[in-house]
Amino acid sequence: MDVRRISPEEALEAIRRGTEEIFPEEELLEKLKESHRTGRPLRVKLGIDPTARDLHLGHLIPVLKLKLFQDLGHQAVLIIGDYTATVGDPTGRNEARPPLSHEEVLENARDYTRLLFQILDPERTEVRWNGQWFGSMSFRDVLWLLSQMTLARMLEREDFQKRYKGQLPISLHEMVYPLMQGYDSVMVRADVELGGIDQKFNIAVGRDLQRAKGMAPQVGVCNPLLLGTDGREKMSKSLGNTIPWDGTPEDQYGKLMSIPDPLIWPYLELLTEVPMDQVRAWQAAVEEGSLHPKEAKMRLAREVVKRLHGEEAARAAEAHFEQVFSRRELPDEMPEVHVAAQDAPGGEIWPVALVVQAGLASSNSEARRLIRQGAVRLDGETVTDANENVIVRDGMVLQVGRRRFVRLRYQG
RNA sequence: GGAGGGAUUCCCGAGCUGGCCAAAGGGGGCAGACUGUAAAUCUGCUGGCGUUGCCUUCGGAGGUUCGAAUCCUCCUCCCUCCA
Numbered sequence: 001m002d003v004r005r006i007s008p009e010e011a012l013e014a015i016r017r018g019t020e021e022i023f024p025e026e027e028l029l030e031k032l033k034e035s036h037r038t039g040r041p042l043r044v045k046l047g048i049d050p051t052a053r054d055l056h057l058g059h060l061i062p063v064l065k066l067k068l069f070q071d072l073g074h075q076a077v078l079i080i081g082d083y084t085a086t087v088g089d090p091t092g093r094n095e096a097r098p099p100l101s102h103e104e105v106l107e108n109a110r111d112y113t114r115l116l117f118q119i120l121d122p123e124r125t126e127v128r129w130n131g132q133w134f135g136s137m138s139f140r141d142v143l144w145l146l147s148q149m150t151l152a153r154m155l156e157r158e159d160f161q162k163r164y165k166g167q168l169p170i171s172l173h174e175m176v177y178p179l180m181q182g183y184d185s186v187m188v189r190a191d192v193e194l195g196g197i198d199q200k201f202n203i204a205v206g207r208d209l210q211r212a213k214g215m216a217p218q219v220g221v222c223n224p225l226l227l228g229t230d231g232r233e234k235m236s237k238s239l240g241n242t243i244p245w246d247g248t249p250e251d252q253y254g255k256l257m258s259i260p261d262p263l264i265w266p267y268l269e270l271l272t273e274v275p276m277d278q279v280r281a282w283q284a285a286v287e288e289g290s291l292h293p294k295e296a297k298m299r300l301a302r303e304v305v306k307r308l309h310g311e312e313a314a315r316a317a318e319a320h321f322e323q324v325f326s327r328r329e330l331p332d333e334m335p336e337v338h339v340a341a342q343d344a345p346g347g348e349i350w351p352v353a354l355v356v357q358a359g360l361a362s363s364n365s366e367a368r369r370l371i372r373q374g375a376v377r378l379d380g381e382t383v384t385d386a387n388e389n390v391i392v393r394d395g396m397v398l399q400v401g402r403r404r405f406v407r408l409r410y411q412g
Numbered sequence: 413g414g415a416g417g418g419a420u421u422c423c424c425g426a427g428c429u430g431g432c433c434a435a436a437g438g439g440g441g442c443a444g445a446c447u448g449u450a451a452a453u454c455u456g457c458u459g460g461c462g463u464u465g466c467c468u469u470c471g472g473a474g475g476u477u478c479g480a481a482u483c484c485u486c487c488u489c490c491c492u493c494c495a
Contacts (some may be wrong), residue, residue, distance in 0.1 A: 077430050240429095240441080294448040325449050348447075350462070366442085367459055373443045389460070401442080402449065 003041050008032035011072050018270040019059070020197045020224040023204075028219040031191055035074070044069040045190035045218070047130075047181060049081035049114075050108035053116055054158040056242035057304070058226040058235040061270050062194040063401045067119050069192070073128035073196075076125040077188050078116065080109050083134040084180050115245055133187050136178065145179045148212055149205070154178075157201060182206035197222040226270060231260035249309045253317035254325070254403075256301035261286075261293045264300055272303040332399060334405040339376070339392055347391045347412055351376065351383045354392065358408070375401050394399065 011032050015022070021027055034043050045393060047065045048059075070076045085105045113127070124142045146173055154160060185193055185206035193203045198350070200222055207217035225234040228241025235242050259267065264286075268279045272356050285291035288335040298318065308315035339356045343349060350366040361367035365370060370376050371386040377399040394410045 170472085237477070247458060254449070261448095262451085264450095292448075293450075297448085299452075321449085328449095362459065364462075368463080370443070373426055373457065375443050401444095 002039075003035050004039055005073060008036045011036075013069060013070070015070060015221065016119060017276060018065075018223055019221055020198065021220070021222045023200075023220045023222075025219075026285045028192065028221070031219060032105040032356075035110050039323055040190040041074040043075050043077050043189055044071070044192045044194065045079060045185060045188055046194045047079040047081055047084075047184055047366070050112050051085050054237050055112065055245040056235055056237070056240070057245060057271060058228075058242070060119075060245055061223045061226060063116055063198065064118050064271070065194050065223065068120075069194075070121055071125055074192075075192065076120060078113075078120070078125050078127045079128060079184050080129045081181075081184075082106075082109065082111070082129045084184075096366075103301050107278070122344040124151075126256070128184075128188055129188070130180070130184050133183070135328060138336065145183060146176070146210075149175070169309040170383060178202045178205040178319065179209070182209040186213050186216050188213065189215060191216075192219050192221055194221050195223075196225050198225060202259070206396045223270065224266070227266070228262055229255055230258050231263055242387055249305045249317035250320045253301045253305050253309070253314070253321050256304055257294075257297055257321060257325075261297070264293065268300050268303070272300065273305065274303055314351050324403070334397070334407050336399075337406045341410070341412055344392055344410065344412075347393055348389045349358055349379075349392055351388075351390045352386050354390065354398065356398075358398055358406045360398070360404055360406065370400055 001156055011028055012025075015028070031042055034040075044066060046062055049373070066076050066078075082102075082105050085108075087100075107126070117125075144368060147331050160175075181199075181202040182205035184190075185203075186209050190210075192204070193199075193206055195203055200220060203218070203220035207220070210217045227233065228239060229233035229243060230241040233239050233241060243252055245256070256267070265279060265283050268274050268282075269276065282291060282296050286293050286296050301321075302314050302318055305317050311315075320331060339349065339354070339357065343353070343357070351371060352364050353359045355367040355370065356364060367376075368386045371383050374384070376383040376384055378392070379396050380399075383390060390409050392408050394408070394412075396408045396410075398406045398408055
């Protein structure tokens with residue numbers, strides 16, 4: 001808890017893990033030394049915009065880094081972008097974000113902080129809402145902010161250039177976003193700002209604004225973007241390749257097991273505390289064939305789930321995985337669906353309707369398709385004809401595809 | 413403000429000399445085979461409907477026509493160039 005506990009060099013080494021860029025690194029070392037000498041903790045900022053409800057493991061990474069700083073004795077400063085959320089960060093976007101209502105923002109912020117404080121120590125985290133300063137800013141102040149940026153610099157950015165050339169709209173307010181994020185750094189006198197590498201521009205703007213206000217500029221500590229379960233694109237909700245932060249242990253474990261092999265190593269580096277020597281040793285072992293990649297992946301999955309849900313949940317998730325997927329047995333627990341007696345006289349029911357009622361297909365057409373493709377099983381028996389009724393009994397298991405199970409409840 | 417270009421099914425993107433268009437191709441997704449629920453690969457499906465047929469889709473509203481994603485009118489939004 002005391003910044004003087006470990007040396008600045010050791011601290012830097014720990015911080016370096018899983019970063020893509022620290023800019024400038026010398027400045028960070030200087031700040032760490034200064035802090036070590038004076039005992040004054042660094043103010044480490046992480047900004048989150050409560051724009052979406054669904055957080056995933058990609059969002060987790062800078063939070064883990066913030067936790068590390070906290071453990072090193074520094075001051076965590078969490079900015080809740082209630083005001084910026086109504087603007088929307090254009091970074092990497094190909095369209096403007098839809099504006100959110102104040103209620104939505106508050107609700108999202110509640111979700112976010114609940115998850116964040118599963119990692120961070122709430123007692124030692126300073127939480128600031130940026131509406132506090134933006135809400136009362138004068139137009140004159142706004143103009144000052146705008147004067148700190150040039151159009152050319154803004155348009156150099158790849159995301160805007162793409163939209164500009166691709167004949168897609170760019171609203172002026174989107175260009176103000178980086179200035180707002182940078183101004184947050186001014187207001188909380190940040191020494192360090194954390195974020196993904198895609199935040200580099202915004203963090204750099206913070207440095208400029210701090211300098212313009214006569215402060216020592218913050219240092220940016222950026223992590224690489226986490227690739228999603230497809231192994232190609234960065235993890236993002238809209239691409240559907242995420243592992244939800246808030247997911248069940250079983251779901252997270254399963255999703256981690258489905259990542260492409262090359263992702264095992266960056267995931268271990270970014271999401272776990274497994275010592276890097278160990279990670280490298282495993283990687284070498286997999287490459288020379290003495291360790292099965294599946295085994296390495298299981299260790300990864302176990303570590304991540306353990307970190308989010310604890311030891312016991314991780315073990316249970318692993319057992320569940322082996323049972324259902326490795327041995328292809330039925331899971332112990334599955335959702336139950338009640339089949340109304342009137343829909344199934346004597347247990348006889350049209351299989352298409354059954355699949356739809358069980359929530360395993362969104363339309364009759366989709367259900368027909370699944371049946372035609374041999375994806376629907378009733379107590380292990382493949383349903384072959386979409387037009388021929390099947391008989392259901394209480395407790396039967398309806399399965400669609402490899403991984404979706406439902407237990408049928410039927411009172412005839 | 414003036415001139416021109418554009419809006420297509422989840423996404424990108426053909427079609428736009430009117431019927432053969434539920435709409436090419438790609439991506440994504442789903443399913444099957446193979447597996448380590450990995451990747452890669454191969455195959456099929458991918459608007460709805462108790463489905464050899466019918467219904468609703470091609471920015472919005474009207475119109476022409478036996479028939480319109482395709483032609484006409486108005487509207488909305490976007491982009492480009494000029495100012």
